[in-house]
Amino acid sequence: MTQLSQKQKIQIAEQLTERDGGYRCFYCKTPCSMKRRPIIEHLNDKRSDNRLDNLVLSCQSCNIKKAADEDCVYSDIAFLKREQNENQIYVREKILNRLTKSTKKEIPTEIDINTNNYKVVLDFIESRVESFDSVEYKDALNSCVYLCKSKTSHGSQQCVRNYIQAMTSSVSPYEIIKRDNKKIIVKRAR
Ligand SMILES: [Zn+2]
Known part of the structure; x- marks a missing residue:
């Protein structure tokens, strides 16, 4: 399936509206x-990749x-969104959207929060693995919840857990292994 029919486009638009919390x-x-009318956009720019996550x-x-987009701002956001979709992190966005309806101006957009928190978690794991070769999963989780909350005033344990899951997925540079009965995050063995 490379070309979407008009009927498919309408169905997909409905699903995306539901998933991302609005027709926008x-x-x-x-x-x-x-x-x-919106365009149904392919996050990875591959027009043949019509998975909903994309x-x-x-x-x-x-x-x-x-x-x-020369600065890759859009493609960075698109990459992150696709990763989140594939790891089903959009649940949080839906809740946020409901919140923002009443207090829109006080709350940063969900892209800001997700991008910032994702970066906080990635920076933490990168620096720990760089310095100590590994970081204990539990410590990473708790530390990142703390860092996210103090840096962006948002960040639930579930949210951080999802980020770590994305960062240790099979395409990412890190993986979770077990050592001495503890889950630890290390550089993926290639
Ligand atoms: Zn726009």
């Missing part, structure tokens, strides 16, 4: 409407900007 552009959050709704303007 994933990137800039501008609401979509009949007049401002799709988001995008407005025309963001779609164009992403194609001409």
Whole structure:
């Protein structure tokens, strides 16, 4: 399946609206409407990869900007989103969206929070593995919850657990192994 039919596009748009908490552009959050129809956008830019995890709704303007994105801002966000989709981290976004409806201005966007927290966790694991060759899973989890909360004032244990899961997935540079009956994170053996 390379080309989506009109009927498939409508179905997919409905599923993406439900998953990402609104009928709007994933990137800039501008609401979509009949007049401002969204584009079904491929996060990894592969138009043949029509897995739901690889799709988001995008407005025309963001779609164009992403194609001409020299600083890779859009593709970084897209990469992160796809990783999150594949690890089902969007549950948190849904909850956040519900929150933001009432207190929109006080809360940073879910992209900000997710990107920042993801980076906090990645930085922590990178530096620990770099310095000590490994980091204990439990320590990484608790430390990252603390770091996320103090740096972005958001970060649940479940959220950090999902990030670590993404960072130790089979395509990532880290893996979780067992040593002395403890789960530890190490550089993936290639
Ligand atoms: Zn947009």
